[in-house]
Amino acid sequence: MNDIAELKNFVVAHTRSQGLPPAHYDPLLSRIEDDENGTPGSWVHEWSAEGARLEAEGKPLDASVHYNMARFPFVDGSARQEALERCTASFDTWRSDFPAVERLDIDLAGGRIRCWTAGLDASDPKPLLVMTGGIVSVKEQWAPVLLQLGALGFAGVVTEMPGVGENSLLYGADSWQMFSAVLDAVGDRADTSRTYALALSFSGHLALRAALYDSRISGVVGAGAPLRDFFTDTAWQRKVPRITTDTLAHLTRSKPDEVYGLIGDWALTPEELAALRIPVAHVTSLRDEIIPPGDARLLRERVRGVRLLAHDDVHGSPLHFAQTRLWTLLSVLRMRGGFGDQRVALTREFARLRYGGGNRA
Template sequence: MNDIAELKNFVVAHTRSQGLPPEAYDPLLARIRDDGDGTPGSWVAEWSAEADRLAGAGRSLEASVHYNMARFPFVDGPARAAALERCAAEFAAWAAGFPALSRLDVELPGGRVRCWTTGLDAEVPRPLLVMTGGIVSVKEQWAPVLPQLDALGFAGIVAEMPGVGENTLPYGADAHRMFSGLLDAVEGRADTARTYALALSFSGHLALRAALSDPRIRGVVGAGAPLRDFFTDREWQRSVPRVTTDTLAHLAGSTPDEVYGVLAERALSAEELSALRIPVAHVTSLRDEIIPPGDARLLRERVRSVRLLSHDDVHGSPRFFAQTRLWTLLSVLRMHGAHRDQRIALTREFARLRYGAAAVAAV
């Protein structure tokens, strides 16, 4: 079973990223006593009960958010499996109200990648943004951004990391090839030669590795990505929260005692990072309890075209989610080079959030 105190701590970043205020989830978390497989007072049961209520009221997106939290951090039994299924179904019900959103299943060697997409059009191929979350977040958590991408003139794909949610690919040494597989699948319906990856947490590591061999990836925006030290620093690994280690072991088909030995070969070398010829933007949490500070330093020292944003917060920077969301979207638009008016507006809004109203006039 998962450590309930850890789950309550680490779920906050994910609830806030999906628009849930503390008054919505604090009473719910207070009712949770253990991590039984759907038993009364358990993690899955309490989140699912609230999700059931919201689904019954026709509030599909909110219901999907709560089912997502019920299956958090990964499916380890029937109750969480049922929550994941309901999460996907309620999101599909919400997405039915947006004709521009559609499902895409991509069959690749080793498994299937189930995605949500927008803007795929063979007659007018658009530049492509591929968005992926980390080891504990499903595509339904991030796919609500797709209507915004459609309005900006991008084609968009939102997918999960290998082994997460409905992605049946294994999280193996070649997991980064998923990105190229997705681009191949939409070739002709998107301008894949102008692809940007918005890859959060552990998927950021995969996107950077993919960019080393796939020139169609023209920029990578990430947050809290492991690069080298996370995979190689044994002392740091001993302090990594149990929920992270357990989730990685689940994805890698290993055990918590052995998983870091399995993952050691995934580390990106300084030479590989120096070989990147694309712009990279990255959000770093200065009190990150999962990703060691050396990985952000490596980006700064080795990647030629890098922009860094730092927050004085823990992993995922939950207190700064609004700033991070604006900055990551702004970073994609900067890499693409178009949308001048939107970039100016986003820059001003970011300055207001970051530095206060007085800073807006200087932008």
């Protein structure tokens, strides 16, 4: 059972990333009293009830968003399992009107990676953008962006970290290999020699390690990624919010009091970061309560030519989501090259938000 105050606090970044305004989610959150397994007034019940209402109104994508919030932060019982299933089913209903968005299952020895894709074409293989969220966000949260990638010359894959959503792999020291498995699976329908990873939060750590071993990865754009200090600083770990520690324990199939000992040697070393020979861009939250400031400092000091954007905000920078969305997309286009008109337009819009009072758009 999760702490309700933490749930309400940390879900805000995810509601904002999916376009839910405070006027919508504040009344819903006020109705939530506990985190029981689906009973009235509980986290899962209230979010799922709103999802069911939207589903009945013929709004499957909106319903999927609410079912996603209901299963947040991870499946810990029958109610959240049902919410996850309804989240993916509602998204599948929505994407039935958009045949460009297709499902891809990748079966490996340790489990199955499930993905949403667009633009995969053996006769016209395009550069690939792989998008992943962190330890609490499912692929359906980000998959609608697939509809925009064709106009930017990309094929796309959106998937999840091991243990998150429908990804049944164990989150472990070798989880970076999932990126290579995805590229292998689509290599006949995309130009995987030009692959760019838009890897948010903890998946950014995996993408950077993967780039050390897989030369097909041509650039990594991340936000709020743990690199070294998160894995090694025991004093910082004692201050990490319970929701993060519990989620990590769930994904690694360990216990909260064991998980930091388990992941301690997952840190990227300064030498590994200095060995990266690809463009890297990263968004940092200056008041991040999950990722220690030393990790962003390590990027700046060790990664050659890194581009950094800093927000005076908490983890996920919920008050700056519009800026982050534009900047990360612009960063991918800079790495790819070309599409000058789109880059100019994105640069102007980013400047308007950054310097023109539009932070909360």
